[in-house]
Amino acid sequence: MSTFSSPGFAANNASITTWQGDLLVKLLLRDRREKAFTDFVESYNTLVKKLEKFADRNAELEASERSATDKLTNLSREVDILREQGSPINQKRTVELEQQIQNLKEERAELYKTQGTNAQRLLDLNDVLRNHEEQAKKHQEEIQRLTEINQTLTNKVDLQVQVLREKDVTIQLLQDELATLQLELGKIDERMKDLEKENGQLLQRWLKKMNEEADKMNEANLFYESALEVHAKALEFQSGVVIVDKEFTPASKPVSLPEASSSSGHTRSRSRSLGPVEKKKGAMIVILTKVAYLDQSPHDGEIHSIQASPDGNSFATGSADKTIKIFDASSGQIKQTLSGSIQSIMHVSFNNTSEMVAGASNDNAARLWHLKTGRIRLTLTGHVGKVYSARFNGDSSKVITGSHDRTIKVWDLQKGYCIRTIFSFSSCNDVVPLDEDGTTLVSGHLDNNLRFWDVRSGKDIKELTGIHLGQITSVSVSPDGSKVLTNSRDNTLKLVDLRTYDVEQTLHADGYKNGANWSRSCFSPDGRYVAAGSLDGSIFYWNIQKSKLEKVVKEQNSPICGVTWNPNGRQAFSADKDRTVVVWSGLR
Numbered sequence: 001m002s003t004f005s006s007p008g009f010a011a012n013n014a015s016i017t018t019w020q021g022d023l024l025v026k027l028l029l030r031d032r033r034e035k036a037f038t039d040f041v042e043s044y045n046t047l048v049k050k051l052e053k054f055a056d057r058n059a060e061l062e063a064s065e066r067s068a069t070d071k072l073t074n075l076s077r078e079v080d081i082l083r084e085q086g087s088p089i090n091q092k093r094t095v096e097l098e099q100q101i102q103n104l105k106e107e108r109a110e111l112y113k114t115q116g117t118n119a120q121r122l123l124d125l126n127d128v129l130r131n132h133e134e135q136a137k138k139h140q141e142e143i144q145r146l147t148e149i150n151q152t153l154t155n156k157v158d159l160q161v162q163v164l165r166e167k168d169v170t171i172q173l174l175q176d177e178l179a180t181l182q183l184e185l186g187k188i189d190e191r192m193k194d195l196e197k198e199n200g201q202l203l204q205r206w207l208k209k210m211n212e213e214a215d216k217m218n219e220a221n222l223f224y225e226s227a228l229e230v231h232a233k234a235l236e237f238q239s240g241v242v243i244v245d246k247e248f249t250p251a252s253k254p255v256s257l258p259e260a261s262s263s264s265g266h267t268r269s270r271s272r273s274l275g276p277v278e279k280k281k282g283a284m285i286v287i288l289t290k291v292a293y294l295d296q297s298p299h300d301g302e303i304h305s306i307q308a309s310p311d312g313n314s315f316a317t318g319s320a321d322k323t324i325k326i327f328d329a330s331s332g333q334i335k336q337t338l339s340g341s342i343q344s345i346m347h348v349s350f351n352n353t354s355e356m357v358a359g360a361s362n363d364n365a366a367r368l369w370h371l372k373t374g375r376i377r378l379t380l381t382g383h384v385g386k387v388y389s390a391r392f393n394g395d396s397s398k399v400i401t402g403s404h405d406r407t408i409k410v411w412d413l414q415k416g417y418c419i420r421t422i423f424s425f426s427s428c429n430d431v432v433p434l435d436e437d438g439t440t441l442v443s444g445h446l447d448n449n450l451r452f453w454d455v456r457s458g459k460d461i462k463e464l465t466g467i468h469l470g471q472i473t474s475v476s477v478s479p480d481g482s483k484v485l486t487n488s489r490d491n492t493l494k495l496v497d498l499r500t501y502d503v504e505q506t507l508h509a510d511g512y513k514n515g516a517n518w519s520r521s522c523f524s525p526d527g528r529y530v531a532a533g534s535l536d537g538s539i540f541y542w543n544i545q546k547s548k549l550e551k552v553v554k555e556q557n558s559p560i561c562g563v564t565w566n567p568n569g570r571q572a573f574s575a576d577k578d579r580t581v582v583v584w585s586g587l588r
Contacts, residue, residue, distance in 0.1 A: 036143070040136050047125050054118045061111045068104045075101055297579040298325050298334055304518055305347045306562040306575040309354040315564065315573045316357055317581060318345030324359050326371065329566060329573075332583050338369045340376045346518055347389050347430075351396040358399055360390035366401045368413070380411050382418050388429050388518060394436030402428030402443055410438065410455055422458050424451060429517065430475045432484075434498070442484055444472030450486055450496065462501050467494050474520035474562075479527045487521040487532055489514050495530075495544060507532075507542045509549045515559025516577065525569045533560020533574055539584075555582050 075097045301320030308315040314335065317325050324345055326336040343362035350357055356377065357369045366380040366387050380390075385405030392399055398419075399411045404427045410420040426447035434440040434452075440461065441453040448468045452461040470489030477484055483504065484496040491514050493507040507530060515535035522531055529550065530542045537556035542549055558578035565572050572584040 033143070036139070037136055040132050043132060044129060047129055051122060051125065054122060058115055058118055061115060065108055065111055068108060072101055072104050298327075298581060299323065299579050301344070301579070302561075302577045303575040303579055303581070304345060304516075304561055305520070306564050306573055306581070307348050307350060308564040308566050308571075308573055309350045310352050310567055311354040312566050312568040312571075314350075314354065315566075316348045316350065317575055318348040318359055319579070320344040322361075324348055324357060324369065326357070327581070329571060329583075332581075336371065336374055338374060340367060340369075340379075341365075343386075346387065349391045351392040352394060353396065356392070356396065358390040358392060360387040360401060362386045364403070364405075366390040366399065366411075368399065378411075378413065378416055380409075380418070382409060382421075383407065385427070388427075389431050391432060393433050393438030398438045400431055400433055400438060400441060402431035404428075408441065408443060408453065420455055420458055422453055422455070424460075429471060429473055430520070432475050432477050434477060434481065442475055442477070444475040444486055446471045448472060448488070448490075450475070450484070452501075464496065464501060464503075467496070467503055468492065470514075471517065473514060473517055476520075476522055478523050479525060483527075485521060485523060485530060487514060487519060489517065493521055493530060493532055493542070505544060505547055507544070507549075509540055509542075509552070511536070511538065511552070512540050516561050518561060519559070520562040520564075522564050524565050525567050531563045531565065531572065533563050533576070535559045537576055539563055539572075539574055553584075555584075556580050 079094045079097050079101075299317065299319035299321050301322075303317050303319050305318040306315060308329070313329055315327050315329055317327070319325070322339065322341045322344060324338040324341075325334050326338065327333065328335050338357065338359070341359060341361045341363065342365075345359045345361055347360040348357060355371055357371060358366060359369070360366045364381070364383045364385060364387060367376050368378045368380070369375065370377045380399065380401065383401065383403040383405050385403045387401050387403045389402040390399055397413055399413060401409050401411065403409070406424050406427055408422040408424065408428055408431055409418045410422075411417065412419045422441075424443070424445060426445035426449065428443050428445055431441055431443040434442055439455050441455060443451050443453065445451065448466070448471055450464040450467060450472060452463070453459070454461050468486065468488035468490050470491075472486050472488050474487040475484060482498055484498060486494045486496065488494070491508060491512055494503050495505040495507070496502070497504050511534065512532070513535035515533070519533060521533075523529070524531070528543065528545050530544055531539060532542075533539050536554070537558055537560060538552050538554040539560065540549060541551045541553075556574065556576045556578070558576040558580065560574055560576050563572060563574045570585065573581065574584070575581045
């Protein structure tokens, strides 16, 4: 065994075969394991030897004690004899013997004391030996446990090696796929150059055509304005209404709207009058009191969000069925269904050109769809919680998302990744850019607070606490950019002045109750009115110039998840949790 464990053996036998090397390692490990308790055994043997010496010494002392006892007995006998004789010599001898007896007694006492000490040491050594045996047992158990752990870790290492091999294969496949995609990209670049050249030619033709159409439109507008003047004079003559400063409120009359059809089979047309219809100021016509003429159930799950497109031609809804539906604003027909989300869509928004739609989802991601192709352009992943809001900046170069994970992220759409993460102290229910570049943001949170952020530094500009008693469900910016509208679960809406950060108005009404954590309110396109949906399906309209409730209309019976105004001011759209979408259109 010493031959295998000597250092020179490994050096002189470097050419041994693999199984011989494994055998040598196992023998060395066995020697190490078997010699792990050599120190304890040697200590034990030493203690046993000492114990034997003490036992021999104790026997010697006992023999000496017996000898001294016998000698004492003999001396006592001699003393008695000498006392009987009584001679001076004998008396002297007696004194000496008595002195010897006293010395022997003292020696015997010392021997007893030594014997007791030896016995105590023997007990102590036995305790030490017992402790060493217990420690040896514990060490053996620890060695067994570590051996099992080592075996488990060895198995895991083998598994990881196999996984790494699989990863290497996957990487190779991805590299091959990347090379293929790069080749395709080169072809696409060539095709793009051809298309850009063709697009330039089409653009010139389109500009020429649009100039011709603009001339025709100008002629039509002149004709339409003259017809409106004639119509207004006729209404003034019939109903006696006086028109002052181009604001008029003609008497209402029933309107029969044509029946609308839908591919889903849920569409119903309405013919109904709800009182004063519209107010006109300058070129912007804002419908205040609406007539519901179309409602339908296009989704298979609850609707969470509704949003009108900036061009006024479409509106979109996001649902728990993981899809976004794009509707035609004039007919209410479904134009597109956008899919690809893994979880519920919590918020939808258009970019300024109405070419793309952003959808925030419960699968911790936001997605961008290109409406022309109906396909996903980008998937923005990086949040670790549900994403409740996703909005474009003015030039559609960035998207801002707010999440349940208490972060706000700014995504560069050219680069395709997050360029800024802003950490807040509460879940973000809604976030809106305050300028075209998206460098300043305002966000509403679960902790009832409204926060303003500087994207460039990632720090908060202002935090408004205590303006609501419940979580803020939505944030909107007025068309002129001077105010922020908040909606809250405390059943109030607040108007905040962006210059002073003061609450200008608190909007509330009997019967108004915010029915969802994502319920969203909105400004009218001219900024004079605010609309919000209630728990019972009613829609409330406030005149913020007069700080009063203007009108309440109801066509739905479930909690309203959102109201949005068409930018042309002539339509509004609402959706509820019962999968009903209502298009509100006013009389002309």
